[in-house]
Amino acid sequence: MRLYALCDRDALRSREVDLENFVEIVKKHNGEIIQYRNKHDDIAAIKNDLITLRALWDGFLIINDYYELIPFCDGVHIGQEDLYAIDTNPLRAITILKTVIGNDKIIGLSTHNLKEIEIANALDINYIGLGAYRATVTKSEAKVLGESLDELASHSKHPVGAIGGVNMDDIFKHVTYHVIGSGLLE
Incomplete structure (x- = not known):
């Protein structure tokens, strides 16, 4: 199993876990990627968290949605709505996104069904998130x-x-990463 850890700020707060402790847990489990997700704070607070995470974590750091903060990360993960908000044509949307973030950054895309996977197969992205499993x-x-x-x-x-x-x-046969969030803390 390869670990992709989802660092959801709301989940950490609800469990009274700080970023430092979360990163230590990810390291203990040999995580490879941390995706930072924050749906409620302002962009300045999110930027500060990314700076903190980058100081603590030398693995891949992905930001959820906020691609304008890409200078502090190795890539961005976007959902289906975010993709189509960039452009109604997914190929153009990824081209536009790459223009904004640069060709050396990772792009991940959420998928939920075979149709979305087939569309993703035509896109110049690095991985897909597929689910929900449960x-x-x-x-x-x-x-x-x-x-x-x-x-x-x-x-x-x-x-x-x-x-x-x-x-x-x-256990999965065709899955590269287990994306685990607050479950790491249990």
């Missing part, structure tokens, strides 16, 4: 893929991160 508190509206997630992952030409309710001991 229901979670933070994504209660997500469609649960369950055991079909691994079969869907086999259709991706990009590395796949299984998202949504994934545990450290879950």
Whole structure:
């Protein structure tokens, strides 16, 4: 199992875990990637957190959504709505995004079904997040893929991160990364 750790600021606050402790937990589990997600703070606070994370973490650091903060990260992860908000044509959207962030940065895209995976296969991105595997508190509206997630992952030409309710001991055949958030803390 390869670990992609989701650092959700709200989840950390609810458990009274600071960024330093989170990074130590990720290191203990040999994590390779940290994605920072913050849906409620202002951009200045998010930037400060990224600066803190970069000082603590020398692995890959990905920002969720806020691609304007790319100078502090190695890449960006965007959702389907974010992709289509850039441009209604996904190919153009990724071209525009690469123009903004540069060609040397990582791009990840959330996917939820075979159609989205097939569209992603035509895009110049680095990986997809696929899920939800199980229901979670933070994504209660997500469609649960369950055991079909691994079969869907086999259709991706990009590395796949299984998202949504994934545990450290879950076993997949076609998944590159287990994307685990607050579950790391338990």
